[in-house]
Each structure stands twice: as structure tokens, then as C-alpha cells.
Amino acid sequence: MAEQIQKKEILLREEQKHTFKENFHYTLHEMKRNSMCYVMLAPFMIFFLLFTVIPVIMALPIGFTDFDMAHFPPKFIGFDNFYAMFIEDDVFIGSIRTTLIFAIFTGPLSYALSFLLAWLINELHPVLKTVFTLIFYAPSMAGNIYFVWQLIFSGDSYGYLNAALSTLGITTGAVQWLTDANYVLPCVIVVQLWVSMGAGFLALRAGFQGIDKSMYEAGAIEGIKNRTQELIFITIPSMGPQLMFAAVMQIVSSFTVDIVGRSLAGFPSTDYKVHTIMTHAFDYGWVRYEMGYASAICFVLFIAMLVCNKLISKILGKYMN
Amino acid sequence: MAKKKDLKPSEIAAQLEAENAAALEALRKRREKEHRKMEKSKGTNKRVGKSWKNDIGIFLLLTFLGLFMIAPIYIAIVTSIKPVQEIFIMPPRLYAMDPTGDNFKDLFVVANNSWVPFSRNVFNSIFVTVTATVLHVVFACMASFILAKCRFPGVKLINKIVVIALLFNSTVTYIMQYIVMANLGMINTYSALILPLIASSMGLYLMIQSVGQIPDAMIEAAKVDGAGLMRICWGIVMPNSKPAIMTIIIFQFQAAWNSTGGNLVYDEALKTIPTVVQQIAAAGIARQGAIAASAVVLMVPPLAIFIAAQSNVMETMAHAGMKD
Numbered sequence: 001m002a003e004q005i006q007k008k009e010i011l012l013r014e015e016q017k018h019t020f021k022e023n024f025h026y027t028l029h030e031m032k033r034n035s036m037c038y039v040m041l042a043p044f045m046i047f048f049l050l051f052t053v054i055p056v057i058m059a060l061p062i063g064f065t066d067f068d069m070a071h072f073p074p075k076f077i078g079f080d081n082f083y084a085m086f087i088e089d090d091v092f093i094g095s096i097r098t099t100l101i102f103a104i105f106t107g108p109l110s111y112a113l114s115f116l117l118a119w120l121i122n123e124l125h126p127v128l129k130t131v132f133t134l135i136f137y138a139p140s141m142a143g144n145i146y147f148v149w150q151l152i153f154s155g156d157s158y159g160y161l162n163a164a165l166s167t168l169g170i171t172t173g174a175v176q177w178l179t180d181a182n183y184v185l186p187c188v189i190v191v192q193l194w195v196s197m198g199a200g201f202l203a204l205r206a207g208f209q210g211i212d213k214s215m216y217e218a219g220a221i222e223g224i225k226n227r228t229q230e231l232i233f234i235t236i237p238s239m240g241p242q243l244m245f246a247a248v249m250q251i252v253s254s255f256t257v258d259i260v261g262r263s264l265a266g267f268p269s270t271d272y273k274v275h276t277i278m279t280h281a282f283d284y285g286w287v288r289y290e291m292g293y294a295s296a297i298c299f300v301l302f303i304a305m306l307v308c309n310k311l312i313s314k315i316l317g318k319y320m321n
Numbered sequence: 322m323a324k325k326k327d328l329k330p331s332e333i334a335a336q337l338e339a340e341n342a343a344a345l346e347a348l349r350k351r352r353e354k355e356h357r358k359m360e361k362s363k364g365t366n367k368r369v370g371k372s373w374k375n376d377i378g379i380f381l382l383l384t385f386l387g388l389f390m391i392a393p394i395y396i397a398i399v400t401s402i403k404p405v406q407e408i409f410i411m412p413p414r415l416y417a418m419d420p421t422g423d424n425f426k427d428l429f430v431v432a433n434n435s436w437v438p439f440s441r442n443v444f445n446s447i448f449v450t451v452t453a454t455v456l457h458v459v460f461a462c463m464a465s466f467i468l469a470k471c472r473f474p475g476v477k478l479i480n481k482i483v484v485i486a487l488l489f490n491s492t493v494t495y496i497m498q499y500i501v502m503a504n505l506g507m508i509n510t511y512s513a514l515i516l517p518l519i520a521s522s523m524g525l526y527l528m529i530q531s532v533g534q535i536p537d538a539m540i541e542a543a544k545v546d547g548a549g550l551m552r553i554c555w556g557i558v559m560p561n562s563k564p565a566i567m568t569i570i571i572f573q574f575q576a577a578w579n580s581t582g583g584n585l586v587y588d589e590a591l592k593t594i595p596t597v598v599q600q601i602a603a604a605g606i607a608r609q610g611a612i613a614a615s616a617v618v619l620m621v622p623p624l625a626i627f628i629a630a631q632s633n634v635m636e637t638m639a640h641a642g643m644k645d
Contacts, residue, residue, distance in 0.1 A: 027474045034473035036550045044464035045479070047520035050505075052486050055497035069496065117386070120379045128380070130631050134624075135387040138394055141575060141623045145616045147609070148393040151400070151413070160396065163412035194390065202571065203527055206564035210531065221355060227375075241530030248487060248526070291496065305488045 063296035068289050081296035091272060092280055092297070099255065099276045101185070106192045107254035111246060113193075114201035119231065122208040133205055140198025146263040149191050153177040153264070178264055181271045188261045188274045195260060196253045200246030207242030211235065240316065247312045255305050258282060277301050394620075401425070401613035408609055424610035428618065431601050431611070436589045439597070446578065446593040449511065450622075453518040453577040458570055460519060462562075465528030466554040470540055483529065486522045495583070502585060513585035514593070518577050524569040531565035532558055567630040575623045595619060 031038070063081060067074035085092050121132045152160045155176040165171045177183050211234075219234050236243070258278035265274050268283070277297060285294030328336070395415075400408065402420040432439040468480055498517060499508075507513045535558055543553045559566065581596045598615040602608065 030474050034471065037467045037471045037473045037476075040463045040550060040554070041467045041479075044460035044520070044525065047460070047516055048483075048486075048522065048525075050501060051498060051517040051520045052522060053482060054501055055494045056486060056489050058497040058500070059494050117383070120383060123379055124376065124383075130628070132383050132387060133631060134627065135391050137627065138624075139390055141627065142394050142397070142616065142620055145393060145397050147612055147616075148397045148400070151396065152393065158409065158413055160413050160415075167412060194393070197390075199523070199572065202568050203565075206531070206568045209564040210534065210562075223355075238534075241533055245527050245530045248484065249523070252488060302489050306485070309484070309488060 059295060060299065062292055063299040065292045066290075067292040067295070069291055070289075074292060077292070081293050082300070084293070085296060085300065091275065092277070094272055095275050095277045095280045098185075098272070098274060099257065099278075102189065102192060102257040102276060103254040105189045106196050106257060107250055110193055110196050110254070111200065111250045114197050114246065114250075115204055115243075117197075118201055118204035118208055119235070121205065123227075133202075137198060137202055139194050140202075146191070146260065149264055150178070153187050155179060178266070179270050181273050184265050184270055184273045188264055191264060192257055192260050196250070199249040199253075203242050203245045203249070204239070207239040208235070210242075211238050236319075244313060244316055247316065248309060251305055251308050251312070255301060255308070397613050397616050401610065401617045403610060405610060424614035425618070427608075428598075428601065428611050428614045432597055435597065435600070437592075441590055442592055442594050442597050445514075445591060446595075449514045449518075449580070449593060450574060450577040453515045453580075454570060454573045456515075457519045457521060457524060457573045458566065461525045461528050461569060462559055462566065463554055465525055465532050466558050467550075468525075469529045469532040470535070470537070470558070471550070480529070483522050483526055487526055499584065507585075509586055509588050509591065511591065514580065514582045514591070518573070518580060521573065521576065524573055527569055527572075528562070528565055531562050535561055563633075567633055571623075571627050571630050574626045578623055579619070 062074060064076060064078060065074035066077050066080075117132075117136055121129055121136075124132065151158075154160075154162065155174060155178060157163060157166065157174045159174070159177070161177065162171070162174045165175070166173075175183065177187050215234050215238065216230060219230060224230050224233060256278045257276050261269060261274035261276060262279060262282070267279070269275060278301070281294045281297040281301070284290045284297065399415065399417055401424050402422070403417045404419055404421045404423060407414070407418060429439065432442070468476060468483070502508055502513055502517075507516070539557060539561075540553055543557050548556065579595055580593070581599065582591070582593065586592065598619060602612045602615060
């Protein structure tokens, strides 16, 4: 009996091997048949692998080490970084809260706003379309003109906002917009909103432009009564990919809010009011040179973004189908 | 109504006929109504709910929001043409009383007095930006067509990696990038400035998303006609993805134009305009006028590309004559 069972097992294994071999051959065959695909993919993928994928793969394990960029190789310390982050680091816990506040304002709000603007602009005359697209995209093109916002929010009466408010008689003295713990967060949120519209907005504009105009004519015949119906039944369903792209861009920009806060409110900001997770990573990575810890922080942020992305693509996917 | 099995065959037939007649009548009525509607809307506008009143409302709303978006840029421009004594006036004014080009002149004088002639930096910037943009757009177009429309082993995995790479934003990756480049001997060369820009996954992702919208039937038809993948890509898919291509040209040009090279380049002769401007602006508040002027100067090329690209995006009748 035992021998028979053994024989059967061997036979089974051989069968599995065979199918695996077959699979392998099939894959190889498919690869040969589609060789042109690989040729066309290669130019981009070579650079993509070298400068994006390999650095990311190299960076992932750094989170589990104690690495100060001077001592090679990095010392493996397991989950100590993550333990320290969630249990001992009060500033990190605070930064989660700040990041979430930023994410709520600059994520969904900015997403909805850029969609609304792209839609409204699409209804206008072609020349006006170009003009308004330019106006709303201009902040992204302006690059680092945070110095202007510093002029606007300046704490003395040279600041545009202070000057305007005192001329109108609303305030009497100069308000310390960027150093007062009560005002700094709203101010930075406004600037972040101003900056973050760019990529998603432009992609959505392109999406609107790509929609087949005859769909609307067909819609009118099918009994669509107003623009809201047009939006829900025709426009949004045919813009799935652009909506997804804008969502991903918005997730990235809202979770990685950092540079605006740092250049406006200084570093570190009053009471850590605009200290986000990314700022914390910057602090440990480039100020204290604790790359291991900084990397662990980035890893946690990455997981959060991944979960968020999965969630949104599920919601959008359900809506599209 | 009586149950069907209780009725005689002839009765069932009569009932069915009556039902059919009613349905036909309803359909005819609906068609007539639609026809009348069409007649009414003919000559004015085919789209529903479009009126000039609506348009003016939208225009006013957009103007209001647009003012908020454009105000800081306006202030930057005004600051750049203010003479020094006006910059520190109190309260600050929203216009220049005595506009001058001194700030711009200062900027170029300082830039020309540095170690290498400014023309060299201008050449570097243009060379890097144009090469990086052209190569990125060409490569991303080909790759996006393959990733969105072809089925072969590994395609799903690559698509996933592209999205994940988009989300992975780590301060640590820069060091790893440096290590990779050092091993390839690229530090302090033009390659260090250009090559990482080509691999931006944002443009590729946008292209994949847009190419995915093109009907498969279109590509199948071309295949049946004997067109190769290259031919399909450049002859059929890309002309139909024009808005997306223009968008990635804008993104990429801007990213390349503003790239400084960071620690990857230390030779003065290889530095681009933004790096030089940063060095000039590092003087702080004393050069506020020059900082504003440099911001304005740096804004011009992306603006030109943006306007050129946008006016090139025709109201494309994408996928016209080909419906899924």
C-alpha cells in the first residue's frame, strides 16, 4: 500500500512538473510571439528600472536599519524604528494629525475643485477656455514663488494682507500670520490649495477635451434634460482614466505636503503646527542624518498612500461599471 | 388577466397582437415627440441647457476664483519692476509707480559676472530640457501603447509597478539614485541631468490611462489590415491621444526646466539656469527685486510651451466613426 501511495505521489509530482514545464514553454512562446512589445517597451523601461525601480527597492530595507550615511554597511535593527515611531515619538504622532488635516483639505477639496473648474471651463468659448486653463494652471508653473506668499502674509505692516486689513479697519495691529500658532495652519492650507491644483486639473481638462462631442447630441435625443444629468450620465463615465489619474496625483500631493509649510512657516514651525509626516522625514533624513528612521517614516507613509489608492480605485471602479 | 394556460391559442394570439400594437403606438408617439424636439433645437444649439446667461454666470465665477489664483503671480511681476525704494514702501502698493527694468538688468549683470558666461547656463538649460522632454514623450508614448493595449507575459506586473512607483516618494530614494549613478559613472555629466528625468512615471501613467480609452476595435482593424505595432502606435493611437500628449509635454517641460541637478552635478559649466538663479537669490532680502525678476524670467519658457501646447489641442473628435 505504502509503495503504491508513494508511486502515485511521484506520478502526481511529475504531472505537476510537466504542467509547470508546459506553462513555462507557453510563456516563452508568448514572449517570443510578442517580442515587438518588449522592444517598444525597452527604451522607457531601462531608464525606469535604473532610476526609479532599483532605487526604490534599495531604499525599502533601509527602514529596518540604523543608517547614518557614514557607516557602511547599515546596521540591521529589525522593527526598532517602527517601535520608536509609534510609541516614543510624540512629534510623529502629532505630525499624523497635521498630515490628516492637510490631506482632508488639499485632497478631496482640491480634487472636487479642480474637477468643477475643469468642467466649468469646458463650457466656455475656445479662447476663454485657453485663458482660464492658463490662469488656473499658472500657480503650478510659477515654481517656487513662496517669497510672494511671504510678502502677503508678512507679520509686520509691510505685509499685503495686514496692510489691506488695517486699511479696511478690520484689524488694528499687525497679525503674525506665519508665527502665531492659531493662524499658521489655515494660511499654509490656503497656499497648499493654491499650489496643488496643477497636475490633476490639467489631466482633467485633457479628459474633457477628449470626449466625443456626438455623445452629447445622442444624449440630448435620449432625453437628457440638463447639464447636471449630462455630467452624471455622459461626462463622468467617459472620463474614468483621467479621474483616476487626478485622484492618484491628489493622494500623492496631499500626503506629501511638506515644502510649502517649511518655506512659509519656517522649520520647525511654531508648536509643530504645520509639521507633517514628510517634514518629520526631512528632519530625520537631512537634518539629523538618521536615514534609517527617515526611511521607516517614508515607508509608513507609502503604505498609507497605497491603502488610500486601493480604496479610491475600488470606489471609482464601481462607479465606472 | 386570465392565466395563459386557460386560454385558447387564438385568444393568446389576439392578446399578443393587442400588446404589440400598443407598444408600437407608444414608440411612434415618442419618436414624434423627439422629432419635434429636434426640430425645435435645430439651428440654435444641439446641446441641452446651453445659454448665454449660464455662460456669463460661469465666466463671473471663474473670474473671481481666477483672481485668487493669479494674484500672487501678479504681485511677483509687480515686485520685479519696482525700484528698490518702492519695495519697502508702507503700506505696500499693488502697482509700481515708477516701473524700471533695473532688477532684470541686475540679474543679468550678476549672472554674467559668475565663473562661466551666462550663455553657457542658458545653453545647458535648453539642451537638458529639450532632450529630456523629447525622449520622455517618445518613449512614454510607445511604452504606454504597449502597456495599455497589448497582452503579453508581465504586462500586469509592469502596470502595477508603474502605479506603485508613482506613490513611493521617499527622501531616501535620492541617495539610492546617487549610488546607482555613481556606479554608472554618470556623476557630473549631462547624463545625470537628463536621464533620471526621462524615467518619470507620472507622464507614463497619464498616457496609459488615456490610451486605454481608445477602442480596441480600432487597433484590431489596423492589425487585420497588416499594420505592425509601430505603425499602429504612431499612425493610429497617438493622433487620437493628442490632448494627453500635449499634457505630458507641458508636465515634462516644466519638470525639466525647473530641475537643478542637486548634488549630481558640481561643475559650474554644467549648471542650469535655476541653479544659477538660486545662487543669486541666496543673497536674501537685499535682492528681493532680483528674486522676483528671476521668478518672472524662469516662468516665461514653461508659459510659452503651455500656450503653444494648449492651442494645439484641437477639439479632437476622438474615436469619431469608431464606436465600441
